[in-house]
Amino acid sequence: xxDSPLLTIALLAGLCAVCQWLAWRLKQPSIVFxxxxxxxxxxxxxxxxxxxxFGDALFPxxxxxxxxxxxxxxxxxxxxxxxxxxxxxxxxxxxxxxVTWLLLTVTVHFVFSLSWQISFxxxxxxxxxxxxxxxxxxxxxxxxxxxxHLLHWEGILIDPVGxxxxxxxxxxxxxxxxxxxxxxxxxxxxxxxxxxxxxxxTAGYAAETVLRRYLVPDFxxxxxxxxxxxxxxxxxxxxQHESGLLAVTxxxxxxxxxxxxxxxxxxxxxxxxxxxxxxxLFILLAARLDLSNMPFxxxxxxxxxxxxxxxxxxINVWICTLGSELTKRERLFIGWIAPRGIxxxxxxxxxxxxxxxxxxxxTEYLVPLTFSLIIGTVVIQSFTAKxxxxxxxxxxxxxxxxxxxxxxxxxxxxxxxxxxxxVKVQFSDASWSNVRRARQSGFEAYHGNPTSGHAxxxxxxxxxxKLFALSTNKDANAxxxxxxxxxxxxxxxxxxxxxxxxxxxxxFDTANRHxxxxxxxxxxxxxxxxxxxxxxxxxxxxxNGAGVADDKTKKTNxxxxxxxxxxxxxxxxxxxxxxSAESFSPKTGWTVVVLRLPTxx
Numbered sequence: 001x002x003d004s005p006l007l008t009i010a011l012l013a014g015l016c017a018v019c020q021w022l023a024w025r026l027k028q029p030s031i032v033f034x035x036x037x038x039x040x041x042x043x044x045x046x047x048x049x050x051x052x053x054f055g056d057a058l059f060p061x062x063x064x065x066x067x068x069x070x071x072x073x074x075x076x077x078x079x080x081x082x083x084x085x086x087x088x089x090x091x092x093x094x095x096x097x098x099v100t101w102l103l104l105t106v107t108v109h110f111v112f113s114l115s116w117q118i119s120f121x122x123x124x125x126x127x128x129x130x131x132x133x134x135x136x137x138x139x140x141x142x143x144x145x146x147x148x149h150l151l152h153w154e155g156i157l158i159d160p161v162g163x164x165x166x167x168x169x170x171x172x173x174x175x176x177x178x179x180x181x182x183x184x185x186x187x188x189x190x191x192x193x194x195x196x197x198x199x200x201x202t203a204g205y206a207a208e209t210v211l212r213r214y215l216v217p218d219f220x221x222x223x224x225x226x227x228x229x230x231x232x233x234x235x236x237x238x239x240q241h242e243s244g245l246l247a248v249t250x251x252x253x254x255x256x257x258x259x260x261x262x263x264x265x266x267x268x269x270x271x272x273x274x275x276x277x278x279x280x281l282f283i284l285l286a287a288r289l290d291l292s293n294m295p296f297x298x299x300x301x302x303x304x305x306x307x308x309x310x311x312x313x314x315i316n317v318w319i320c321t322l323g324s325e326l327t328k329r330e331r332l333f334i335g336w337i338a339p340r341g342i343x344x345x346x347x348x349x350x351x352x353x354x355x356x357x358x359x360x361x362x363t364e365y366l367v368p369l370t371f372s373l374i375i376g377t378v379v380i381q382s383f384t385a386k387x388x389x390x391x392x393x394x395x396x397x398x399x400x401x402x403x404x405x406x407x408x409x410x411x412x413x414x415x416x417x418x419x420x421x422x423v424k425v426q427f428s429d430a431s432w433s434n435v436r437r438a439r440q441s442g443f444e445a446y447h448g449n450p451t452s453g454h455a456x457x458x459x460x461x462x463x464x465x466k467l468f469a470l471s472t473n474k475d476a477n478a479x480x481x482x483x484x485x486x487x488x489x490x491x492x493x494x495x496x497x498x499x500x501x502x503x504x505x506x507x508f509d510t511a512n513r514h515x516x517x518x519x520x521x522x523x524x525x526x527x528x529x530x531x532x533x534x535x536x537x538x539x540x541x542x543x544n545g546a547g548v549a550d551d552k553t554k555k556t557n558x559x560x561x562x563x564x565x566x567x568x569x570x571x572x573x574x575x576x577x578x579x580s581a582e583s584f585s586p587k588t589g590w591t592v593v594v595l596r597l598p599t600x601x
Contacts (some may be wrong), residue, residue, distance in 0.1 A: 008056045010052050011554060015041070017280035029136055029340070029382040035375055038286025042420055048205055050067045050284045058284070059353075065250045065277040067233040068226070069132060069276045069342065072270035075232055075263060089153045091320035099319060100127045103312045104566060110371065111300045111307075117173045118362045121355070125348050125366075126373055130160035132278045132341040133378055140527020141385045142396040148422075151337055159248040159343045164192050164530045166347055167242040173360065195240040200250025203232040207251065208258045210385075222269040245343075268486065285345045289331040290364065297368060302371070305376035313338045314467040329392040336388055339381050340374040356488035399465025399488075400575050401425060405450055405480045406471030407434035410533045412441055414468065414566070416591050417538045421444075421569045424463045428455070429471070451483040461487070468576065469495040469516060472526075481516035494579060496526040520566050532564065536597040537565070544588045552573075563594035 015037045023030035037544060041047040050058055058156055105123035107211035109113055116121070134155030138148050168185050207228045216224050228250050236247040255263055272287030317335035326334070348370035352450045355363040389395035404411045415425040417444075427438040438445035446459045467484040469477035477495045493516040518524065541563075568576040586592050 005053070007194065008048065010279055011041070011048065012275070012283060015283055016276060019274065019283075020279060027140070028568070029133070030139075030279070031133055031136075031282060031378050032074050032382070034377075035286045035371070038283040038291060039291075041283070042287025043289050043291045050287050056389045058348055062281060062285070063229060063237070063244070065281055066343055066346050067244055068229055069274050069277055070094065070156065071134075071229045071252040072247055072250040072274045073159075074249040074503055075154075075256050075267050075270060077153060077156060077256050079252045079257050082162065088321055088324050088326065089150060089157065092154045092316070096156065097127045097161055097165060098318045099316045102310055107304060107312070110444055111303050112297075112365065114362050114365060118355075118366060120169050121166070121351060122174060122348075122366055122369055124162070124166040125344055125351065125370060126340060127165065128159050128347075129338050129340060132343075133339040134273075134337075134341070137339060137382060137385060140382070141389050142399075143329075143395065144394050147333060147394060147432070151334065156249065160196070160249050162479060163242055163245050163343065163347060164189065166351065170351055173355070184511035190574060191240040192243045192246065194358070195236055195243040196246025197237045198248060199232055199243075200247040201254060203228055203247065204251040204254025204258075208255060208261055211255075211263075212258075212261055212522045218265075225266050225270075226273075226550070263466065265567070266485075272325045281342050281346065282599065283347055283541055285342075286371065289368060291368075295488070296370060297365075301369070301372040304373060305380070308338075308373060309336075309377060309380055314421045329394055333385075333389060333392055333394055337381055337385060339377045340370070341378075341404070344370055345374060349498065367599055372463050373536065383505060394550070397424075397463040398574070401464040402466045402468055402575070403428065403450065403464050403484070404468045405429070405471065405477065405490065406473075406528075407438045407445065408470065408472065410468045410530050411444075412438065412511075413533050413538065415443055416441070418567065418575070419541075420540065421567075421568075421575075421591065421593075422573060423575050426460065426464055428459065430476075450480055462581060464488075466492040466575070467516070467521060469493070469517075470526075474498045474526075477516075485516075490511070491517065493517060494522055494577060496529055498526055500506055516580050520564060521576070522579070524564075532597065536564075536595045538566075539594050539596050540593040541585055541594055543588055543592065563596050565592055565594050567593040 016034075018562070019033035019037050022028075042049070055062070074478065100183035101120075101123045103123075104126050105116075105119045106573050109116060134151055143205075162254055167508050168188060182317050206223060211221060211225065222519050229251070231506060232251060233244040233248050241270055255261065265441045266304065314332075314335040316338075317331055321334070322329050324331075327586040349369050352363050352366045355366070386395070402415075402418060403426045404415060405425050407429045411427070415427070415438075416427050425443055427435070428450040429438070429445065430449060431436050432447055435445040435447040444460070446455065448455060448459075450459055465488055467480060467488055469480045471477050471480075479493055481493050494570075495516040496519050520529075565578045568584060568586045569591045570576070570587075576584045576586075
């Protein structure tokens with residue numbers, strides 16, 4: 001590649017964006033595309049050599065990036081989410097880690113004829129899973145809340161634990177006097193845990209104090225928090241090598257559980273930053289791979305992946321969940337999920353360099369083996385986890401339903417039309433009489449503000465993926481739209497404009513950036529839609545090329561030019577809403593729900 005750091009950065013940014021877009025478009029795990037891109041520009045085409053390009057700055061960057069990723073993971077660990085299953089998580093990151101380590105060590109030793117030294121190092125590195133692969137997998141699978149929280153906690157907490165284990169094994173391998181090994185390892189472990197916990201708690205408390213007392217303006221909160229993470233990680237690493245990941249994870253957990261502290265903006269910023277960092281890391285580390293040893297691995301790698309997937313993980317989960325309240329089906333699903341991620345890739349690359357420097361034999365196999373296990377577990381679990389969860393009956397339904405904020409004649413008419421196609425509808429309203437009206441019509445309804453803390457705990461959004469903000473209070477609609485954008489996505493939040501188009505009242509209107517998508521048409525406003533519902537009728541137009549209008553069921557096969565197209569339901573029952581930026585074209589077999597005025601019947 002042309003000797004230009006600017007072009008290198010541009011290449012990385014472009015590859016990250018393309019891979020993430022492809023993953024979203026094809027609904028496949030992004031890690032697959034990122035690793036393929038790294039292999040392509042690295043060992044295959046020779047376009048990018050990260051070690052040559054970034055030199056000694058490569059692994060400090062990798063370390064800080066992993067620290068930020070784990071801090072973001074810690075920010076999502078709310079202790080209330082794991083209530084009742086903390087003992088299972090504790091066993092998975094303690095007993096489970098040891099079981100996985102020993103079984104992986106034995107497997108690679110006999111399958112690849114590796115020395116016990118390298119086998120133990122590989123086993124210790126490969127015990128981790130991590131949020132980089134667990135979180136996208138859980139989003140795609142949508143398992144029950146209990147299973148999701150358990151796997152999420154394990155995925156984040158196991159990373160610093162795995163790094164500790166890997167470092168202890170690494171130090172043991174480097175010792176020339178085995179008799180002193182136990183003492184030295186114990187001292188290192190004590191320093192790791194002590195330093196990480198002390199600095200993590202201290203940093204968490206300091207950051208909480210600064211944020212709670214508003215010692216910095218809002219626009220600096222994200223920058224300040226990022227500064228805290230980098231400084232704490234660097235300081236912890238300086239005091240005791242490899243203790244930094246524990247420190248930043250503890251700091252994240254502290255902030256996540258600080259009562260009354262609002263960290264949503266910080267979490268949102270870190271989530272966006274994490275996507276960029278994860279993408280960059282996978283491409284950089286994959287580009288460093290040496291494929292010359294791959295022929296030696298091919299048959300053995302298949303055995304390793306199958307043993308890790310079908311034997312080691314199930315044994316681990318079976319041991320760690322004995323006596324728990326988890327059902328057999330839940331244990332079976334957890335026993336299937338353990339993809340390896342960026343922490344394993346980063347640690348294996350770093351340790352391989354250090355072991356090569358001191359002349360430990362067979363070190364060259366460490367990184368290819370780790371990446372092979374990453375690719376194998378991610379591919380297998382990504383393409384099978386959803387089907388397994390559905391078959392076991394532990395996945396949440398497709399988020400095809402609608403939350404309608406505001407109970408009135410118009411919203412009830414829309415809800416009735418959706419119910420005709422088995423689309424789940426959940427109402428919310430601050431008026432008890434309106435809530436009672438919705439319930440008397442056969443709909444679930446939440447009494448209260450859907451953006452309240454109480455709603456976060458009690459409003460059932462299972463199977464819900466869209467918001468119609470149709471309250472008579474336009475400010476309440478705007479607030480609900482802003483709140484549920486992060487939950488459902490901007491393209492799935494809809495409302496109707498207020499009746500007034502008079503510019504004299506612009507000072508009372510909501511700013512455009514806070515508004516949702518126009519429901520059905522940007523030419524509609526609340527008053528006009530209300531009048532059309534009162535005067536017109538809902539028809540369900542079957543696009544099957546046959547059929548006649550039926551006044552009783554309001555079904556027809558004819559679309560009229562003046563029909564207001566509201567919804568389209570495909571053969572699988574998926575709901576599409578007119579007025580969104582989503583591109584869809586109804587096909588034969590679909591049903592289009594329209595509102596037809598009397599003159600158009």
